[in-house]
Amino acid sequence: MAAAADLVVPTLAIRSSVGVELWSSAGPKQPYEHKPHLPREETKSSRSICFSSDGRYFAFSNGQEVKVLQVSQDNAASWPVKCVLPRPKAFYLQFSPRGSYLCTWEHYAITKDRPEGSPNLLVYEVATGAEVFAIVQKNQTDWQPSWSADESIFALVVGGEALFYDLGEGADKGFAATSRKIGGSRGGMLSLGPGNCPPFLAFYTPGAKGAPSMCKLYKYPALGQNQTVACKSFFQADRVEMLWNKRGSGLLLLTSTEVDKSGASYYGNQAVHFMATKGDTCSVPLSKEGPVHCVKWSPKATEFVVVYGFMPSKAALYNLKCDVVFDFGEGPRNCAYFNPFGNLIVLAGFGNLPGAVEVWDVSKREKLANLKCADTTVFEWHPNGEWFITATTAPRLRISNGFKVYHYSGALLHETMWPQGQELLGIEWQQFADKTFSEPKITKAKHEGIKSSQPEASKKAYTPPHLRLLKEGKNPEKYLPQPSIPGLAPAAAAGGANGNKRNNKNKQRSAKKDVNVNGGDADSVPTEGAEPGDLGARQSPVSVPKAEQRQQPTPRPKYQQNDAADQQENPQGQGQANGQNISEKERKIRSVAKKLSDIKKLKVRRSQGESLELNQLNKIKMETQYLDELKALKLSA
Numbered sequence: 001m002a003a004a005a006d007l008v009v010p011t012l013a014i015r016s017s018v019g020v021e022l023w024s025s026a027g028p029k030q031p032y033e034h035k036p037h038l039p040r041e042e043t044k045s046s047r048s049i050c051f052s053s054d055g056r057y058f059a060f061s062n063g064q065e066v067k068v069l070q071v072s073q074d075n076a077a078s079w080p081v082k083c084v085l086p087r088p089k090a091f092y093l094q095f096s097p098r099g100s101y102l103c104t105w106e107h108y109a110i111t112k113d114r115p116e117g118s119p120n121l122l123v124y125e126v127a128t129g130a131e132v133f134a135i136v137q138k139n140q141t142d143w144q145p146s147w148s149a150d151e152s153i154f155a156l157v158v159g160g161e162a163l164f165y166d167l168g169e170g171a172d173k174g175f176a177a178t179s180r181k182i183g184g185s186r187g188g189m190l191s192l193g194p195g196n197c198p199p200f201l202a203f204y205t206p207g208a209k210g211a212p213s214m215c216k217l218y219k220y221p222a223l224g225q226n227q228t229v230a231c232k233s234f235f236q237a238d239r240v241e242m243l244w245n246k247r248g249s250g251l252l253l254l255t256s257t258e259v260d261k262s263g264a265s266y267y268g269n270q271a272v273h274f275m276a277t278k279g280d281t282c283s284v285p286l287s288k289e290g291p292v293h294c295v296k297w298s299p300k301a302t303e304f305v306v307v308y309g310f311m312p313s314k315a316a317l318y319n320l321k322c323d324v325v326f327d328f329g330e331g332p333r334n335c336a337y338f339n340p341f342g343n344l345i346v347l348a349g350f351g352n353l354p355g356a357v358e359v360w361d362v363s364k365r366e367k368l369a370n371l372k373c374a375d376t377t378v379f380e381w382h383p384n385g386e387w388f389i390t391a392t393t394a395p396r397l398r399i400s401n402g403f404k405v406y407h408y409s410g411a412l413l414h415e416t417m418w419p420q421g422q423e424l425l426g427i428e429w430q431q432f433a434d435k436t437f438s439e440p441k442i443t444k445a446k447h448e449g450i451k452s453s454q455p456e457a458s459k460k461a462y463t464p465p466h467l468r469l470l471k472e473g474k475n476p477e478k479y480l481p482q483p484s485i486p487g488l489a490p491a492a493a494a495g496g497a498n499g500n501k502r503n504n505k506n507k508q509r510s511a512k513k514d515v516n517v518n519g520g521d522a523d524s525v526p527t528e529g530a531e532p533g534d535l536g537a538r539q540s541p542v543s544v545p546k547a548e549q550r551q552q553p554t555p556r557p558k559y560q561q562n563d564a565a566d567q568q569e570n571p572q573g574q575g576q577a578n579g580q581n582i583s584e585k586e587r588k589i590r591s592v593a594k595k596l597s598d599i600k601k602l603k604v605r606r607s608q609g610e611s612l613e614l615n616q617l618n619k620i621k622m623e624t625q626y627l628d629e630l631k632a633l634k635l636s637a
């Protein structure tokens with residue numbers, strides 16, 4: 001099997017601003033490039049690409065239709081079109097576990113002809129291209145339906161109710177009618193576990209009116225109230241993410257709230273809970289306060305990793321008893337990725353972190369490599385478990401788009417930077433059935449690689465400007481901007497060391513003239529940097545003792561006297577000249593109006609087909625609340 005696996009070269013699917021194309025390599029260690037026999041289609045409207053889990057099919061949208069291609073096993077043969085689906089607005093694509101069906105989702109829309117809206121979640125049979133199921137699914141997050149591993153059960157949640165369709169042999173209804181239903185409360189979520197047939201399933205019900213949230217495990221088709229396999233209740237859960245291990249025997253629940261009422265965290269509250277199909281449940285202990293950044297199961301299904309806590313975050317490996325078996329320590333990390341065999345793990349800090357990547361040998365509990373992958377938006381392990389790909393894609397980042405392939409030792413094997421003016425939108429490895437590749441043997445040997453064409457980030461520590469000047473022996477006050485004086489032109493206010501020579505000479509001439517008019521000594525010119533209106537600066541230090549200088553009041557400049565007179569006439573109008581007389585209510589109205597303006601822009605971006613982040617989608621949901629708040633503020637004005 002290992003010898004056969006060495007001949008297998010996974011194809012790389014690429015979606016860009018100019019088209020969809022597939023790249024391959026002349027050999028396992030050769031660079032990737034587009035081959036003449038591989039498909040390539042020019043389009044500026046592709047929104048999704050997708051391989052089936054066994055790698056037999058590849059699907060992509062081009063803005064006019066969805067094409068499903070059959071992957072050729074011959075490296076020199078072309079990929080024939082299996083079927084074409086009439087879905088020009090398809091936004092997401094997903095194959096069923098065995099690749100027999102393809103699900104498409106598009107944005108829900110209401111038209112004059114159909115005010116109730118058209119079905120936007122559709123299921124097609126790949127072999128014939130026939131539409132077998134259609135329904136309205138308004139949710140963009142968690143839109144995916146659930147399948148059993150053998151595709152005999154199809155399930156999804158509509159309006160908080162879980163609907164089950166029996167597709168197994170001998171089933172007479174199929175997609176035409178539901179075979180079972182559970183739930184019915186708003187916000188319910190469903191997930192079918194992999195591996196087992198018939199499957200275990202988890203159904204989550206959010207809490208209401210002070211009641212706790214609840215997650216129950218069932219063994220299909222026993223879905224009665226008294227037929228639960230395990231049950232876990234918890235508070236502080238506006239949302240839950242359900243993560244099964246590969247065997248379908250263990251379930252992790254990542255619960256979160258949108259807002260931390262204590263104000264300690266911007267991210268809200270998160271917690272991790274464990275449920276087993278044997279009936280065991282517990283909360284995963286976390287030894288550091290802060291958000292939970294990432295939770296991942298090992299493909300071995302006996303361990304999982306949690307990255308959590310305020311930065312620098314902690315990372316720990318847990319067993320099925322929720323005991324910590326290894327602590328990876330602290331670092332700037334918010335992501336974790338197991339390779340397909342579970343013997344290597346990458347801990348990384350992407351997004352708003354600088355891109356530090358650590359590669360660990362899981363079995364030996366030792367670090368193998370440290371590298372820097374700045375601006376990474378996509379990370380994925382190669383199916384052979386030895387290489388991984390990092391990419392910088394749009395719309396997250398629109399500059400320096402491209403991808404790199406690394407060996408787990410940190411060696412760079414391949415690099416492609418995207419041409420200026422074009423954008424890399426998505427990238428994905430071809431998938432393969434289990435046991436296609438053998439588990440790699442992990443060594444500490446350094447792998448030979450290539451040098452990156454991109455300049456390395458400076459490792460020199462940042463030094464603020466004023467400290468740089470001190471190191472050079474200069475006075476920082478001479479070079480830093482001086483505070484401006486209200487009512488004076490910037491050039492006049494600069495004065496002193498920061499003003500130019502012409503301004504200083506003009507100031508000295510003005511000071512001499514002022515002294516002569518008042519009968520003073522022309523030699524008692526104020527020193528450089530002194531203000532002309534300063535009485536102490538105009539008087540000779542010999543004729544006026546310092547004690548008397550301190551006792552004499554300093555005359556207020558004319559512009560300050562005018563301001564004081566205005567304030568006496570209108571004591572409530574302070575700050576009007578600078579536009580700062582804004583009431584608390586007016587500030588609130590402006591703040592709410594700004595949020596509504598941002599929501600309007602987000603809705604325009606969504607209507608144009610752009611995929612939004614989860615926090616942006618949640619912000620759109622708050623529009624009604626902001627409108628009510630704005631109306632109440634204006635009525636009370």
